[in-house]
Amino acid sequence: xxxxxxxxxxxxxxxxxxxxxxxxxxxxxxxxxxxxxxxxxxxxxxxxxxxxxxxxxxxxxxxxxxxxxxxxxxxxxxxxxxxxxxxxxxxxxxxxxxxxxxxxxxxxxxxxxxxxxxxxxxxxxxxxxxxxxxxxxxxxxxxxxxxxxxxxxxxxxxxxxxxxxxxxxxxxxxxxxxxxxxxxxxxxxxxxxxxxxxxxxxxxxxxxxxxxxxxxxxxxxxxxxxxxxxxxxxxxxxxxxxxxxxxxxxxxxxxxxxxxxxxxxxxxxxxxxxxxxxxxxxxxxxxxxxxxxxxxxxxxxxxxxxxxxxxxxxxxxxxxxxxxxxxxxxxxxxxxxxxxxxxxxxxxxxxxxxxxxxxxxxxxxxxxxxxxxxxxxxxxxxxxxxxxxxxxxxxxxxxxxxxxxxxxxxxxxxxxxxxxxxxxxxxxxxxxxxxxxxxxxxxxxxxxxxxxxxxxxxxxxxxxxxxxxxxxxxxxxxxxxxxxxxxxxxxxxxxxxxxxxxxxxxxxxxxxxxxxxxxxxxxxxxxxxx
Numbered sequence: 001x002x003x004x005x006x007x008x009x010x011x012x013x014x015x016x017x018x019x020x021x022x023x024x025x026x027x028x029x030x031x032x033x034x035x036x037x038x039x040x041x042x043x044x045x046x047x048x049x050x051x052x053x054x055x056x057x058x059x060x061x062x063x064x065x066x067x068x069x070x071x072x073x074x075x076x077x078x079x080x081x082x083x084x085x086x087x088x089x090x091x092x093x094x095x096x097x098x099x100x101x102x103x104x105x106x107x108x109x110x111x112x113x114x115x116x117x118x119x120x121x122x123x124x125x126x127x128x129x130x131x132x133x134x135x136x137x138x139x140x141x142x143x144x145x146x147x148x149x150x151x152x153x154x155x156x157x158x159x160x161x162x163x164x165x166x167x168x169x170x171x172x173x174x175x176x177x178x179x180x181x182x183x184x185x186x187x188x189x190x191x192x193x194x195x196x197x198x199x200x201x202x203x204x205x206x207x208x209x210x211x212x213x214x215x216x217x218x219x220x221x222x223x224x225x226x227x228x229x230x231x232x233x234x235x236x237x238x239x240x241x242x243x244x245x246x247x248x249x250x251x252x253x254x255x256x257x258x259x260x261x262x263x264x265x266x267x268x269x270x271x272x273x274x275x276x277x278x279x280x281x282x283x284x285x286x287x288x289x290x291x292x293x294x295x296x297x298x299x300x301x302x303x304x305x306x307x308x309x310x311x312x313x314x315x316x317x318x319x320x321x322x323x324x325x326x327x328x329x330x331x332x333x334x335x336x337x338x339x340x341x342x343x344x345x346x347x348x349x350x351x352x353x354x355x356x357x358x359x360x361x362x363x364x365x366x367x368x369x370x371x372x373x374x375x376x377x378x379x380x381x382x383x384x385x386x387x388x389x390x391x392x393x394x395x396x397x398x399x400x401x402x403x404x405x406x407x408x409x410x411x412x413x414x415x416x417x418x419x420x421x422x423x424x425x426x427x428x429x430x431x432x433x434x435x436x437x438x439x440x441x442x443x444x445x446x447x448x449x450x451x452x453x454x455x456x457x458x459x460x461x462x463x464x465x466x467x468x469x470x471x472x473x474x475x476x477x478x479x480x481x482x483x484x485x486x487x488x489x490x491x492x493x494x495x496x497x498x499x500x501x502x503x504x505x506x507x508x509x510x511x512x513x514x515x516x517x518x519x520x521x522x523x524x525x526x527x528x529x530x
Contacts, residue, residue: 067093
């Protein structure tokens with residue numbers, strides 16, 4: 001058996017945090033979802049999820065009821081989990097209170113908790129669902145079960161062509177239309193016609209929230225339907241057979257699972273597309289210059305002409321960066337002109353493209369990236385795109401190294417480009433290579449920077465950043481102040497105070513060059529600035 005403390009530890013602090021834990025060592029019997037004002041399904045040892053709890057009064061009543069029924073713990077989201085009245089009720093009724101981090105999908109939590117209870121391996125980062133393994137679509141079926149618990153109804157997960165990819169348990173509670181859908185691995189044409197006539201599919205293509213479809217005259221039960229999207233593409237939909245109107249909280253929780261399902265659908269698609277996987281393995285041989293690269297180039301049909309390696313890094317922003325990266329992969333490999341050759345390594349997508357004009361060439365891909373990349377990912381995950389220099393096929397590892405170096409400039413914030421190209425950035429590359437080579441030579445201890453660094457540390461000032469902006473934009477305080485997001489007068493005042501603190505001749509070109517290399521050394525080396 002698993003106790004409450006072990007269960008919380010297995011799922012991890014990314015999603016769960018104990019608030020009060022009088023029952024920390026009590027064995028957990030099951031994971032249940034409680035309806036507001038209706039705790040009848042709660043039993044001794046249960047961990048209870050407050051999915052539909054929206055008010056402090058409901059949270060207090062649920063906590064008290066859980067204590068009376070012998071539940072081990074109740075899980076609530078902020079701010080209810082830390083409300084004083086709720087904490088007092090938990091302590092008074094001797095029930096554990098656990099905070100579910102905001103933004104966590106309830107279905108994801110059900111999935112992870114059940115995996116932990118069953119002794120199944122829980123991912124290192126519980127912010128992501130378990131990865132698809134050799135079981136193929138098995139995780140989709142387990143996810144369908146978790147979603148079904150959220151909405152308290154049997155669920156199917158379907159692709160964009162209404163083919164059934166996975167379904168939950170309890171399908172015996174559904175209607176003949178659902179049974180036909182599962183038996184035929186897709187919605188029968190007559191069933192599709194009914195939903196088309198009601199405009200259900202038209203709503204799916206336009207909206208993002210759950211759609212309620214009332215009972216039909218022929219006895220077809222009501223449906224709750226939610227579209228599954230990632231990167232602007234409609235990947236499919238989820239259908240729950242319900243007995244009537246669903247509470248707003250349940251419908252919202254159902255809709256919230258769409259991003260989680262989208263991520264699994266993309267993973268499933270990547271794993272089941274054997275041609276794409278084979279191509280990716282061959283591309284990695286080209287990128288690494290490993291033994292067999294010539295045969296790989298022949299199999300891939302790579303022509304003997306200059307190529308570039310383009311690195312695309314989707315930055316983590318909203319917790320779904322892997323999904324957005326997969327969406328970008330989908331978009332690129334569907335073809336921008338011709339299909340670029342794509343592989344993934346270390347969370348970065350690498351595309352090998354010929355350096356020529358016309359369909360499938362680098363200029364066409366660059367134009368498409370500039371025009372469409374932001375449609376695939378949210379602003380918080382704005383991708384970094386870096387292109388290496390054009391080389392012969394045998395030298396693709398060199399182009400990849402250049403792309404990685406430029407990607408490093410983008411990650412460090414040393415350049416700000418929508419699409420950064422190696423040969424366009426020779427000057428920051430020269431400076432950063434100099435700074436990188438000198439980082440271990442102790443140059444940061446020479447001259448006035450030590451005084452400024454110490455003052456910034458002790459007084460919370462920004463003299464190092466101010467000096468760096470001045471060196472980047474000499475004689476242009478407006479641009480320098482805009483870079484620092486301060487008023488030009490504030491910038492001028494800082495520079496005056498800086499000159500009072502240290503005696504440095506900023507009119508000397510060699511002094512300016514030395515300071516710039518020192519500052520770049522600190523910026524380039526994240527451990528250089530203490």
